[in-house]
Amino acid sequence: MTAIYSFIAGPLMWAVFAVFVVGCIWRVASLALIARKKDVAFYEYWNNRYAARSIAHWIVPFRSQSMRQNPATTTASFVFHITAIVTPLFLSAHVLLFQEAFGFSWPVLPNAIADAFTMLAIVSLVFLVGRRIFVREVRYLTTWSDFALLALVALPFVTGFWAYHLLPGAGWATILHILSGQALLVAIPFTRLSHMLLFFFMRGYIGSEFGGVRKAQDW
Amino acid sequence: MSQVIAKQSKPLPDAGLDKGAADLTPEKITKTLQAMLKAEGGARLAAYVDTCAHCGLCAQACHFCLSHDMDPAYSPAGKVKNTIAQVVKKKGKVNADFIRDAARIAYTECNLCKRCAMYCPFGIDVAYLMLVMRRMCHKLGVTPQYIQDTAHSHSVTANQMWVKQDEWVDTLFWQEEEAREEFEGLRIPLEKEGAQIMYSVIGPEPKFRAQLIYQAAALFHAAGLDWTMPATPGWDNSDMAMYTGDNEIMGRIKRAHYETAMRLRVQKIVMGECGHAFRSVHDMGNRWLGYKSSPVQVVHALEFYWQLLQDGKLKLAKKYEKPVTLHDPCNVVRGRGLHEMAREVVRASCETFIEMTPNREHNYCCAAGGGVINCGPPHKPTRVAGNRVKAEQLFRAKADGAQVVIAPCHNCHGGLEDIIHSYGLNLELKFLGDILYECMEKP
Numbered sequence: 001m002t003a004i005y006s007f008i009a010g011p012l013m014w015a016v017f018a019v020f021v022v023g024c025i026w027r028v029a030s031l032a033l034i035a036r037k038k039d040v041a042f043y044e045y046w047n048n049r050y051a052a053r054s055i056a057h058w059i060v061p062f063r064s065q066s067m068r069q070n071p072a073t074t075t076a077s078f079v080f081h082i083t084a085i086v087t088p089l090f091l092s093a094h095v096l097l098f099q100e101a102f103g104f105s106w107p108v109l110p111n112a113i114a115d116a117f118t119m120l121a122i123v124s125l126v127f128l129v130g131r132r133i134f135v136r137e138v139r140y141l142t143t144w145s146d147f148a149l150l151a152l153v154a155l156p157f158v159t160g161f162w163a164y165h166l167l168p169g170a171g172w173a174t175i176l177h178i179l180s181g182q183a184l185l186v187a188i189p190f191t192r193l194s195h196m197l198l199f200f201f202m203r204g205y206i207g208s209e210f211g212g213v214r215k216a217q218d219w
Numbered sequence: 220m221s222q223v224i225a226k227q228s229k230p231l232p233d234a235g236l237d238k239g240a241a242d243l244t245p246e247k248i249t250k251t252l253q254a255m256l257k258a259e260g261g262a263r264l265a266a267y268v269d270t271c272a273h274c275g276l277c278a279q280a281c282h283f284c285l286s287h288d289m290d291p292a293y294s295p296a297g298k299v300k301n302t303i304a305q306v307v308k309k310k311g312k313v314n315a316d317f318i319r320d321a322a323r324i325a326y327t328e329c330n331l332c333k334r335c336a337m338y339c340p341f342g343i344d345v346a347y348l349m350l351v352m353r354r355m356c357h358k359l360g361v362t363p364q365y366i367q368d369t370a371h372s373h374s375v376t377a378n379q380m381w382v383k384q385d386e387w388v389d390t391l392f393w394q395e396e397e398a399r400e401e402f403e404g405l406r407i408p409l410e411k412e413g414a415q416i417m418y419s420v421i422g423p424e425p426k427f428r429a430q431l432i433y434q435a436a437a438l439f440h441a442a443g444l445d446w447t448m449p450a451t452p453g454w455d456n457s458d459m460a461m462y463t464g465d466n467e468i469m470g471r472i473k474r475a476h477y478e479t480a481m482r483l484r485v486q487k488i489v490m491g492e493c494g495h496a497f498r499s500v501h502d503m504g505n506r507w508l509g510y511k512s513s514p515v516q517v518v519h520a521l522e523f524y525w526q527l528l529q530d531g532k533l534k535l536a537k538k539y540e541k542p543v544t545l546h547d548p549c550n551v552v553r554g555r556g557l558h559e560m561a562r563e564v565v566r567a568s569c570e571t572f573i574e575m576t577p578n579r580e581h582n583y584c585c586a587a588g589g590g591v592i593n594c595g596p597p598h599k600p601t602r603v604a605g606n607r608v609k610a611e612q613l614f615r616a617k618a619d620g621a622q623v624v625i626a627p628c629h630n631c632h633g634g635l636e637d638i639i640h641s642y643g644l645n646l647e648l649k650f651l652g653d654i655l656y657e658c659m660e661k662p
Binding site: 031032034035037038039041042044045054058064065066067069070073077131132135136137138139140141142143146192194195198199201202203205206207209210213214215216217218219 | 258259260261262263265266267269270271272273274275276278279280284289291292294296297300336337338339340341342343344502506511512552553554555556557580581
C-alpha cells in the first residue's frame with residue numbers, strides 16, 4: 001500500500017497537476033482562438049464593467065429572479081459550490097501536504113468545520129441527484145454523463161470523509177480519495193465541469209451584451 | 220435511465236418544411252451542415268452546447284414550456300437538445316426527419332425572445348443557438364413557406380410585403396392627402412436631402428396599416444420636426460431574412476436601409492413601433508455588415524415619443540381615459556432597455572396605468588415574434604396554444620382593472636390580438652402611437 005501511495009501521491013500527482021493546468025489553459029485558449037476567427041462579437045462587445053456586473057449578480061445567492069424562484073435549488077447549489085471549492089483548498093491535511101512538499105502554507109479550516117462542509121457537500125449533491133431524478137424538466141435533459149459527473153464530484157468527499165473518520169478500510173479509502181480527486185481534476189478541463197472556467201466568459205459575455213448593447217439587466 | 224417521452228406538438232403541414240425536407244438526401248445534409256459548422260460554428264456554439272449543465276432552470280423562463288404544463292420538450296434546453304446539440308454531437312450526420320423537426324422547433328416554437336438567457340445561471344443565449352439552427356435549415360432549404368415568401372420579397376423588392384415602388388410612393392401621397400384634411404399644411408416630405416430625421420417603417424404599414432403612417436406624420440407635423448421619408452427601396456426597416464437564417468439578404472437590406480439614410484444625409488433614423496426591425500437595424504444587421512453598432516443613429520418610436528414629451532415638442536390636450544396596461548416587447552426591452560421610457564410616456568398620456576406581472580425585462584413574450592407569426596396560418600395554433608401563460612397574465616391585468624393593452628410592437632400586436640381573441644379576453648389593443656395621436660394637441 002505504501003508503494004501505491006508513494007506513486008499516486010508522487011509522480012501521478014505531478015502528472016495530474018500538469019494535465020489539469022495545461023488542460024485548463026488549452027480549454028480557454030483554444031476557444032479564445034476560435035472566437036478570434038468566428039466570434040468577433042465576443043471581443044467587440046466584451047465590456048469589463050458589464051461582465052463584472054453580471055457575474056456579481058449570479059455569483060451571489062438570490063440576486064437573480066431565477067434564483068429567487070427556486071430557493072431550494074439555489075441553496076443546494078450554492079452550498080455545494082462553496083463547500084466543494086473551499087473544503088479541499090483549506091483542509092488542514094491538504095495544506096500540510098503542501099507545506100511538506102513546497103515549504104509554504106496558508107490558513108486552514110478547523111477540522112470540525114471541514115468535516116461539516118464535507119457532509120454539506122454530500123447532502124447538497126444528493127439533492128442535485130434527486131432533482132435529476134424527480135424534476136421532470138431536469139430528468140428530460142439528464143444523460144448518463146450527468147450522473148457520472150456528479151459521482152465523480154461526490155467520490156473525493158465520500159472517501160475523504162471515510163478516511164478522516166478512520167472507518168474500516170480507511171487506508172484504501174485514502175488511496176481512493178487521492179485517485180478520485182485526481183480524476184476530478186483531470187476531468188475539469190475536458191467535460192461540462194469546464195464551466196468552472198467558462199462560466200466567467202459566458203456570463204461575462206451575455207452581461208456585456210445585455211449591458212452594453214441591450215441596455216437591460218440580465219438577472 | 221427512464222426518460223420522459225414528452226408529448227411533441229403534432230407536426231402541422233407546411234409546404235416549405237415538408238417539401239424542403241423531402242428533397243434532402245443524407246449526403247446533402249451532412250455536407251451542408253459540416254460546411255456550416257466549419258465556417259460559422261464558433262466558440263460560442265461550442266461553449267454553449269458543451270457547457271450546459273442540464274440544470275433545467277431555463278424551463279420556467281419559456282412561455283412555450285409554461286403554457287404546456289412544463290412539458291420539458293418545450294424548455295429552452297430541451298429545444299437545444301432536440302436541435303442544434305444533436306447536429307454538433309453527430310457532426311452533421313442527421314436525417315431529413317430530424318431536420319424537419321428541428322426546423323419546426325427552431326422556427327415555430329421559439330420566439331428568440333431571450334427571456335431564458337436571464338434565467339440560465341451561465342447566461343447561455345438559446346436564441347443565438349436557435350438562430351444557428353435556423354441558418355442551417357435555411358442552407359438546407361427547409362424553411363416555413365410563409366416566412367420564406369417574405370424573405371423572397373426582401374430579396375426582390377427590399378421590402379417585406381412585395382410593395383411595388385409606385386404603390387409605396389402612392390401610399391405616402393394618399394396618407395398625406397388624408398392627413399391634410401385634419402392638419403392644414405401637413406406634409407410627408409419625400410426625399411428631402413439634409414433633413415434631420417429619416418422616418419422608416421415596416422412593409423406591413425403601407426400594405427395594411429397605412430393609418431400608422433398618417434399618425435406618425437401627425438406627430439412629426441405637430442412637433443414641427445424636420446423629417447423625410449425615402450421614395451426609393453431602403454424605406455423598409457423590417458427584416459424577415461434575419462429570422463429565416465438568410466444572413467446574406469439580411470445584410471443586403473440593412474445596407475440598403477443605412478445607405479438610404481446616408482444618401483439623404485439625415486442625422487438619424489426614427490423608426491415606428493416595431494421590435495424585430497429595431498433588433499435588425501441596431502443589433503444584428505449591423506453586425507453582419509461589420510459595424511459594431513448601426514452606422515446611422517437609430518431611434519425607436521418609444522424613445523422618440525419620450526424625447527418629444529421631454530422636450531415639450533409634443534403637447535397633450537388630454538389623457539387617455541380607459542385604464543391601460545403595457546406589454547414590454549422583447550426587442551425593445553430585453554433588446555434595448557426602453558421600458559422606463561415607455562412607462563413615462565404611458566403615465567404622461569393615460570389616466571390609469573396598471574402593470575401586468577411579470578413586467579419589464581421579465582415580461583412574457585407575445586409568441587408572435589422571432590418570425591413565428593410570419594410562419595403564417597399553419598403555425599397559428601402552435602403560438603396560441605404555446606402562450607396560455609400570456610393569456611393568464613393579461614387576464615390578471617384585466618382583473619386588476621385594465622381595459623386596454625398597449626403593445627408598442629407590430630409582431631406583439633399580431634400575437635396578442637390572437638391571444639386576446641382565442642382566449643376570449645375581450646381587451647382592446649393599441650399602439651402607443653394610437654394613444655398619443657388621440658390625446659395630442661392638434662394644431
